[in-house]
Amino acid sequence: MMTENMAGMTGPAKKAGQIAAGGECRSSATTANHFKLEPRLEDMKRNLREGYFKRFRDSEEVDVLTECEAERISWPRRMARLTRRMCEAQRVVICPEDLIVFTRTVAKVPPIYSEAEYRVLTAGHRLHELGPISNICADWGLVLTQGLSGRREVALKTRAANRNNPAAVEFLDCALETIDAVLALARRYADEARRLGRFDVAQTLDRVPAEPPRTFREALQALRLCHAVLWLCGHYHCGLGRFDQYMWPYLKGNLEAGRLTEAGTEQLLAEFFLSLNRDSDLYSGVQQGDNGQSLMVGGVKRDGSCAINLLTNMVLRVARGVGMIDPKINLRITKDTDLKLLELAAQLTEIGLGFPQYSNDDVVIPGLMAHGYTAEDSRDYSVAACWEFLIPGRGMEVVNIGALSMSAAVDTAIRTGLASGDSFEGILDRVGADMRRQVDRLIESYSGLLLPPAPYYSVLMDGCLERGHDLSEGLKYNNYGIHGAGSSNAADALAAVKKFVFDLKSLSPDQLITALDTNYEHDEPLRRTLFEEGPKTGNNDDHADAFMVRLFDLFADACEKVRDNGRGGIVRPGSGSAMYYIWLATGHDGMIEPVIGASADGRKRGESFSSSLAPSQGVRVRGPLSVLQSYAKPDYRRICNGGPLTMELTDTVFRNPEAIHQVALLIRLFAFVGCQQLQINTLNVETLKDAKLHPERHRNLVVRVWGWSGYFCELDEVYQDQIIARHVYGD
Amino acid sequence: MLTGVVFDIKEFAVHNGPGVRVIVFLKGCSLHCSWCHNPEGLSPQPQVMHSAAGERVAGQVFTSTELAARINSQAGLLRAAEGGVTFSGGEPLAQAGFLAEVIDQLPGLHVLLDTSGHVAERDFRLVAARSDLVYFDLKLIDTTQHRFHTGDGNEGILHNLHVLSAMKVPFVIRVPLIPGVTDSESNLSAIAHTVAGMPGLQRVDLLSYNRAAGAKYAAVGLTFRPTYDELWPLNVNTDCFDFAGVEVRVV
Numbered sequence: 001m002m003t004e005n006m007a008g009m010t011g012p013a014k015k016a017g018q019i020a021a022g023g024e025c026r027s028s029a030t031t032a033n034h035f036k037l038e039p040r041l042e043d044m045k046r047n048l049r050e051g052y053f054k055r056f057r058d059s060e061e062v063d064v065l066t067e068c069e070a071e072r073i074s075w076p077r078r079m080a081r082l083t084r085r086m087c088e089a090q091r092v093v094i095c096p097e098d099l100i101v102f103t104r105t106v107a108k109v110p111p112i113y114s115e116a117e118y119r120v121l122t123a124g125h126r127l128h129e130l131g132p133i134s135n136i137c138a139d140w141g142l143v144l145t146q147g148l149s150g151r152r153e154v155a156l157k158t159r160a161a162n163r164n165n166p167a168a169v170e171f172l173d174c175a176l177e178t179i180d181a182v183l184a185l186a187r188r189y190a191d192e193a194r195r196l197g198r199f200d201v202a203q204t205l206d207r208v209p210a211e212p213p214r215t216f217r218e219a220l221q222a223l224r225l226c227h228a229v230l231w232l233c234g235h236y237h238c239g240l241g242r243f244d245q246y247m248w249p250y251l252k253g254n255l256e257a258g259r260l261t262e263a264g265t266e267q268l269l270a271e272f273f274l275s276l277n278r279d280s281d282l283y284s285g286v287q288q289g290d291n292g293q294s295l296m297v298g299g300v301k302r303d304g305s306c307a308i309n310l311l312t313n314m315v316l317r318v319a320r321g322v323g324m325i326d327p328k329i330n331l332r333i334t335k336d337t338d339l340k341l342l343e344l345a346a347q348l349t350e351i352g353l354g355f356p357q358y359s360n361d362d363v364v365i366p367g368l369m370a371h372g373y374t375a376e377d378s379r380d381y382s383v384a385a386c387w388e389f390l391i392p393g394r395g396m397e398v399v400n401i402g403a404l405s406m407s408a409a410v411d412t413a414i415r416t417g418l419a420s421g422d423s424f425e426g427i428l429d430r431v432g433a434d435m436r437r438q439v440d441r442l443i444e445s446y447s448g449l450l451l452p453p454a455p456y457y458s459v460l461m462d463g464c465l466e467r468g469h470d471l472s473e474g475l476k477y478n479n480y481g482i483h484g485a486g487s488s489n490a491a492d493a494l495a496a497v498k499k500f501v502f503d504l505k506s507l508s509p510d511q512l513i514t515a516l517d518t519n520y521e522h523d524e525p526l527r528r529t530l531f532e533e534g535p536k537t538g539n540n541d542d543h544a545d546a547f548m549v550r551l552f553d554l555f556a557d558a559c560e561k562v563r564d565n566g567r568g569g570i571v572r573p574g575s576g577s578a579m580y581y582i583w584l585a586t587g588h589d590g591m592i593e594p595v596i597g598a599s600a601d602g603r604k605r606g607e608s609f610s611s612s613l614a615p616s617q618g619v620r621v622r623g624p625l626s627v628l629q630s631y632a633k634p635d636y637r638r639i640c641n642g643g644p645l646t647m648e649l650t651d652t653v654f655r656n657p658e659a660i661h662q663v664a665l666l667i668r669l670f671a672f673v674g675c676q677q678l679q680i681n682t683l684n685v686e687t688l689k690d691a692k693l694h695p696e697r698h699r700n701l702v703v704r705v706w707g708w709s710g711y712f713c714e715l716d717e718v719y720q721d722q723i724i725a726r727h728v729y730g731d
Numbered sequence: 732m733l734t735g736v737v738f739d740i741k742e743f744a745v746h747n748g749p750g751v752r753v754i755v756f757l758k759g760c761s762l763h764c765s766w767c768h769n770p771e772g773l774s775p776q777p778q779v780m781h782s783a784a785g786e787r788v789a790g791q792v793f794t795s796t797e798l799a800a801r802i803n804s805q806a807g808l809l810r811a812a813e814g815g816v817t818f819s820g821g822e823p824l825a826q827a828g829f830l831a832e833v834i835d836q837l838p839g840l841h842v843l844l845d846t847s848g849h850v851a852e853r854d855f856r857l858v859a860a861r862s863d864l865v866y867f868d869l870k871l872i873d874t875t876q877h878r879f880h881t882g883d884g885n886e887g888i889l890h891n892l893h894v895l896s897a898m899k900v901p902f903v904i905r906v907p908l909i910p911g912v913t914d915s916e917s918n919l920s921a922i923a924h925t926v927a928g929m930p931g932l933q934r935v936d937l938l939s940y941n942r943a944a945g946a947k948y949a950a951v952g953l954t955f956r957p958t959y960d961e962l963w964p965l966n967v968n969t970d971c972f973d974f975a976g977v978e979v980r981v982v
């Protein structure tokens with residue numbers, strides 16, 4: 001069921017008396033005992049959706065450039081100065097209902113170089129996306145346990161030991177400047193709180209983020225402030241990591257001391273979740289909602305023991321009650337995960353936010369280890385913005401240097417191979433060669449990668465202050481990740497060529513090439529044959545699935561050939577598509593991958609590809625069990641950049657009293673068969689269609705887009721239509 | 732080896748039994764309930780369905796081994812997820828011999844039979860004995876009413892219900908709530924009275940009316956002629972079941 005409808009949910013259907021024929025019959029199992037926002041937070045949520053907090057924003061830009069130019073200071077110092085000036089420019093906002101404070105008032109991140117200077121500075125280099133370090137995750141556990149004062153001590157100690165190393169001294173001075181800037185901002189908040197008589201807020205900020213938190217509230221406040229400042233310095237897609245692990249000690253201590261009840265804790269947690277939606281419209285992304293505020297729970301500890309605790313459960317419950325797109329919840333499971341936990345997760349799945357996204361520890365951990373991560377670090381994984389596996393605090397990885405277009409590799413190979421009279425194996429050889437070319441080109445284009453200095457982010461990572469090196473110089477893990485886009489359509493195209501051109505010989509190479517070149521305009525019967533009678537990935541049919549497996553193997557081969565990505569790391573192939581399932585069909589500014597015209601799977605020009613791992617759009621599919629069986633086939637030890645199996649369930653599934661249990665079982669099956677990652681959209685196609693016609697009635701309608709959730713009505717139409725065209729199961 | 736005609740196989744059918752299930756719809760039914768929402772299940776033969784999306788054939792012929800192999804390819808998943816296979820229709824017992832042969836090739840898999848009971852006792856026993864759970868449809872206790880709305884009387888159905896009860900196979904009574912037809916206090920009370928105390932009875936499910944019932948009639952060249960007013964409010968008062976000590980739920 002859609003989030004927007006939750007308020008209209010009727011109670012237990014038994015004893016309901018007269019209801020309209022065909023009306024909603026809701027089960028008691030799914031309505032019992034859900035977390036509800038207290039009135040204070042209901043108001044806050046409404047204010048968030050109405051943009052209330054935008055009134056605190058200043059329109060004028062902070063000028064950092066003038067002083068940077070006058071003083072002619074270095075890049076690291078400019079970054080530190082930016083952090084300081086942005087913190088200073090923040091006006092203090094303490095709303096009466098806020099227990100956890102911070103509202104962004106400076107809307108824009110100003111430049112620290114003139115355009116001309118920046119061009120000179122970056123000449124001959126490659127920048128990643130917008131430039132600033134993004135899409136990684138801080139070591140929030142480290143930041144909380146040491147406090148910023150503790151981080152300051154570490155920086156001072158390293159500085160003392162490296163007095164004769166000017167680069168280290170400069171870096172550490174910059175880091176110290178950023179720490180002091182955040183502490184000064186916290187002090188201003190504390191002072192204003194005292195002036196307002198908000199002694200609770202003042203006391204909290206007197207303690208954190210300087211010192212380690214003593215309470216759950218202090219820990220949440222420290223995290224909110226330290227995380228928000230990252231965005232202030234131009235970083236984006238800032239992850240939240242393994243929240244139930246690093247936060248648990250503070251909650252546990254509180255509960256044991258009797259200082260907090262579970263109910264009180266949940267409201268505090270809800271306020272923290274709401275706070276992550278306060279400034280998020282300022283965060284950059286391909287579409288509104290694509291902001292990388294991913295939060296992981298569950299799984300195992302670094303020593304391999306079970307990591308699930310009360311907070312794991314609480315996060316799932318509270319995220320359901322909050323019902324907003326941030327933070328994006330991720331849950332680590334195995335085939336043995338307790339069904340009770342999966343039922344809580346299924347209840348979150350039910351409301352249609354498109355999360356939790358599920359990762360299978362049994363597959364991911366061995367995969368990371370096979371890619372050179374230590375066993376302890378592998379067990380400590382979280383995800384970047386969407387799905388890309390990373391180790392919080394220990395990696396300066398660029399998990400999305402681009403996408404390998406499987407569709408381009410296959411389409412080119414089919415056209416040139418058929419024109420040259422190749423055997424089918426010959427076509428596959430061309431696919432492999434094209435993939436190597438694509439991977440090499442991507443790596444080549446990143447060979448001159450320039451990561452700007454990031455003194456503040458360095459403070460939050462494990463090892464930068466300790467060694468006196470800025471994060472941009474690298475960390476324990478420095479790998480690259482490449483998405484693998486269009487896998488199902490590409491596999492289906494190969495399967496169709498194999499069947500009709502080579503096995504049945506019912507289609508000549510010329511006839512197919514002509515049909516592709518003319519977008520099937522003169523041969524609709526042929527298109528239908530290819531589309532309806534060709535083997536299709538996702539039906540547990542080896543005739544198609546084997547090609548998908550082969551494509552990922554070829555992709556892994558191409559990545560494994562790259563011994564060093566230029567930063568001392570390797571290249572991880574992934575199964576995600578990111579936005580390429582649209583871009584490869586429509587084209588996009590700056591995209592190096594070619595637009596794919598009509599393809600041999602019977603797809604016409606302009607039609608979207610399926611998102612990440614999912615059967616091609618519109619093809620017949622047996623159902624979700626076959627889909628699970630198909631997508632369990634790739635060797636995920638080699639394909640370890642992440643990329644979820646993407647599945648849509650109709651909201652009518654949840655009318656059944658046992659649905660929560662059944663969906664929990666389905667989620668566990670995903671782990672049982674050996675898939676790697678799963679996201680489930682709960683939706684109603686008719687509602688989505690109505691939302692296109694009457695957006696004003698569906699302002700709060702949420703959908704999972706690719707690796708993130710967004711408000712349906714805020715998406716570009718092409719993304720809306722692709723979701724409407726997805727396979728929906730459970731009818 | 733026998734062959735059978737199947738008009739659909741659905742995976743993850745949450746409304747058709749416990750756990751994660753595959754549901755197999757067998758073609759052919761001897762009743763003609765005016766609210767039937769699977770009109771392609773009525774005729775025992777494969778037939779072409781016409782719709783805006785094009786043509787497709789409803790009805791695929793399987794040997795019992797082929798159908799069992801298809802189901803067994805997912806048996807590991809179904810068992811791991813507390814589920815199994817559900818045979819529905821149409822009326823699955825219209826192909827009782829075929830179905831029994833299929834079930835005999837599904838060792839260790841939970842089998843649910845979803846039946847109207849409108850078949851010969853011999854056929855009923857043949858498959859019910861091979862089933863772990865039976866969903867038994869009970870629509871109307873008054874046989875005249877039954878004949879009016881479904882095309883035949885209910886004597887055979889009630890007989891098989893007692894056969895089932897004596898066989899000690901666990902079963903669930905399923906009542907489709909049809910506005911003004913099956914949802915009357917008198918009918919619900921009579922159903923409660925009929926099933927109360929039967930040894931294998933697990934509970935009664937009252938199935939909310941599906942207003943999309945008529946959607947597929949044109950596609951198979953039939954006309955949807957409900958014997959009731961679809962918009963009439965539905966009575967879902969479950970007191971009579973509570974009173975008779977019968978567990979009931981509305982789904």
